[in-house]
Amino acid sequence: MDFYDIAYPGALSPGGAQATLGFKRIFAIGREIRLVDTDEAGRGSPAGALCMGRAGEALCAAAKASPRAICIRDYRIDRKLVETMRERELTLCIGLDRLMAGHGLARSRAIYMASKLLRYAMGRRLRIAFATLAGSEELLASPMQIIEVARLLGADERTARAGAGEAIRAIFE
Numbered sequence: 001m002d003f004y005d006i007a008y009p010g011a012l013s014p015g016g017a018q019a020t021l022g023f024k025r026i027f028a029i030g031r032e033i034r035l036v037d038t039d040e041a042g043r044g045s046p047a048g049a050l051c052m053g054r055a056g057e058a059l060c061a062a063a064k065a066s067p068r069a070i071c072i073r074d075y076r077i078d079r080k081l082v083e084t085m086r087e088r089e090l091t092l093c094i095g096l097d098r099l100m101a102g103h104g105l106a107r108s109r110a111i112y113m114a115s116k117l118l119r120y121a122m123g124r125r126l127r128i129a130f131a132t133l134a135g136s137e138e139l140l141a142s143p144m145q146i147i148e149v150a151r152l153l154g155a156d157e158r159t160a161r162a163g164a165g166e167a168i169r170a171i172f173e
Contacts, residue, residue, distance in 0.1 A: 010137075047065050071095050097139060122154075122155070127167055
């Protein structure tokens with residue numbers, strides 16, 4: 001099985017971390033993937049982009065504009081957003097950056113919130129992708145690490161492997 005990831009350009013060295021870590025490809029935000037942050041003013045059209053933001057009306061409105069995937073930054077469950085995503089067959093991208101880079105109580109809370117979001121999304125039969133969204137090379141993780149974090153959150157082996165592979169490829173290729 002081929003594995004894919006999504007990261008910021010600062011995490012991708014010219015030597016290519018993707019081969020070293022075992023990815024077939026790491027998609028670069030801003031180069032290969034257009035990112036629309038719904039929490040910022042003047043964000044542009046979310047159509048065809050990866051939409052990221054805190055759960056709420058702005059992210060729900062962006063989901064109606066046919067983005068490629070939605071990443072809920074605060075991991076909060078927004079039932080209206082999840083139903084919109086299910087109707088439009090959008091992928092939920094769970095970013096692992098806050099889980100892997102955080103520490104202390106903030107990290108514990110992020111793991112708890114992400115696991116609740118994952119369980120709810122799996123119950124609603126959403127397609128789920130797991131990505132590091134790494135901002136630096138130190139935050140990149142191997143596919144096996146991503147799969148194990150997904151399993152820690154409550155994904156079964158099949159969902160974890162598909163989320164680190166096929167689900168990301170299907171979004172951006």
